[in-house]
Amino acid sequence: MAPLDIDVDAEQVAFDKEVASIEDWWKTPRQASIKRPYTARRIATLRNTVREEYVSSRQALKLWSQFQSHLDNGTYELTFGATDPLIVAEMAKYQQTVYVSGALCGFTQVLEPGMDQADYPWDTVPKVVEKIYRSQMWNDRRQRQIRMSKAKAERAKMECYDYLAPIIADADMGFGGLTSTVKMAKLFVESGVAMIHVDDLASGMKRFTTGQGRTIVPTSEYIGRLTAVRMQFDIMGAETMLLMRTDLIKAQFITSVIDPCDHEYIIGATNSVEALSTVLSRTMESGEPSLKELVLVRTEWEKTAGLMTFDEASLRSQDRLSTALAQRREAARSVLGKEVAFDWELPRSREGQYLFKWAVKGETERCLAVAPLGDLTWPRMDFPGEIHNALREKYPRRLFCFGYTNTYDWAGAGFTETDVKDSPSKMAKQGAIFQIQPTWCVQGIRYYADKSARMLKEDGIAGYVQEIQKPALAVGRNGSEESGAYLTDAYFETIAAQDYI
Known part of the structure; x- marks a missing residue:
């Protein structure tokens, strides 16, 4: 291959322009609160000469706007974990976002399923994100084709949904060393994700049944993980958001005393x-x-x-x-x-x-130490109001995530039904504008599958017709529109030069 004939003066001008562009980008409202430990010049040296645009940026900006609106209005987004395009399509009618749980992927999206050990291949969750994003685009296209084949008066009476809900995904602890974390972050951006979360747990040391608690990594190692993700986002010029999940609460071990x-x-x-x-x-x-x-x-x-x-x-x-x-x-x-x-x-x-002896003070210190690198904070404890307040003293518009578990004993903890109902709103007032039930599918789908299987066993096809088919048809679930049949017909008609409008 012949060497390029480079005008080094022009090369320098282009490079300096790139550095200035990065510095200007970091001053935008979306990026201004993030503090990097490196310079724009350093990032510019790590970029390709040919720039790419990523849908991840568009979805991240959309998510950022949603979160800012919730913050200003004291409201919240409550969503759940899903990996199936059919479920995600139904979520679009009620949720603003989709969450892809690593635990759920480990149960349903791998050849060897298992508990939430984050021991599945590092590209598992990004591939699920891409599958979901492509299904969202298909549903968006399907809906547009149906709508635009109707007259304006008829369209005014039709339902319309935003199928392109931003996807938030579980990146666990980065899946190895810093280079693995960098590659994982890159693949997430390419998959169309809007935000990922990275935690401070130790790889390969999750325990669930031995009576031993979580194992975390040193603060400095966690900062390194987050910096690796932020660096890769910057190299790609991606607006992709970063959620920092700290698992220090209830941790029993730490891998090193280096920090x-x-x-x-x-x-x-x-x-x-x-x-x-x-x-x-x-x-x-x-x-x-x-x-x-x-x-x-x-x-x-x-x-x-x-x-x-x-x-x-x-x-x-x-x-x-x-x-x-x-x-x-x-x-x-x-x-x-x-x-x-x-x-x-x-x-x-x-x-x-x-x-290790966990303490709210230690969790607060760790959250404060890493806050400048990310967009949201997720302290893994039951009700982290004290931590939220401490962070907001330094970062008044800090955004938080809160996760609900499948097994939390609300009644045993003294909550009335009214308390449970009001809990999301109260959390939102403390800044938790993004709330998730990560593994609804593990509990919910199993429950409904068991109910349906028992119904077929006991009532036969008559039970299916009465309990599922009739109600589904009554709300328009006939399959023709949602299966994309009209979209496929439109392809044939377009190829045959038949205008269907």
Whole structure:
């Protein structure tokens, strides 16, 4: 291949223009609140010489406008997780957005289904997003063809829906190192997503049945993940939104003690004991202990270790963010006149995680630390009003997400039916303008499928006709319009040069 004949002066002019364009873009209302740790010049060097336009930007701007409207009006968007185009088409009549849950994709969109471990291929969710977006475009085209084949007076009486609802997708924890996170973010933009969320959980360490809680990564590692996503969006010139989900609340482990920001919350042993990993390994070697037996061994060890944070061990209140353990030891020594017994290596798990003491204060600090990199914050706790208020003191127009689970015991928590009904509005007033039930399909579809299957078993086709077919036909579910039959006919008519209008 022959080398290009480059005019370096013209090349420099074009590059400087690109840098200026990026800087101007970052000043727009949509981008102005985001703070980057890199320069526009750096991003310009990472871009292709040929620019591409992405539908993701259009959908993101649409979503941003919706959220700003909710924020100004004290309202909210409540949606649910879905992966099937048929379901998404029905959602368009009632919801402004579509959520694609990683957990739901792991159940229904892979060859080897499983629990929400984020152990499916990294391109799984982006592919589902693209499938949904293409189905949205098809429904939009189908609806337009039907409408524009009618006279104006008739169209005025017809229903019309916005099938192009922005898609929000679960990016889990980035699926590996920073380069994997970059590639994943790129594929999401290319798929047509409007916003993704990235969390601070540790890859491969989700637990659900062992009695152990979440494992998070250090604050600095989480910042790196988010920066990787933001960088890729900037390289592509995409308006794609970034939702930051922090799972520190109820976390029991952290993978590393590299970041002083986390030292206040790491638990150590204050008594002279064997390392937990040694005790567990010996138990494993002695036979084939059950899970229950291993949990019991761990519990008994914890009773003898004197587990607590360093501040608890030194009976001192430490409020200084980012104070490393070494400085905490020195401060305690100067006050107490002696060394404080504390070893955070001894309670480490067999996989190597450090024991962690979660706190609302720690969650708030982490949310504040990463806030400049993203557009919305999602603190994973039941009712995070305290965290919302703290962030809004620094970022008055901060937007939040709130997620509802399948199993939360509202009545057991003291909520009346009125309380439950009013909960979304109250959350919206605290800034949670985007609210989701991520895994409705796991619960809802199973419930309705079971109901339908039982009906067919007990009542036969008569039950189907009475309970499903008649009601569906009564509201226009005859299949001809929604299946795209008229759109297909229009293709044939157009090819045959027959004007159907």
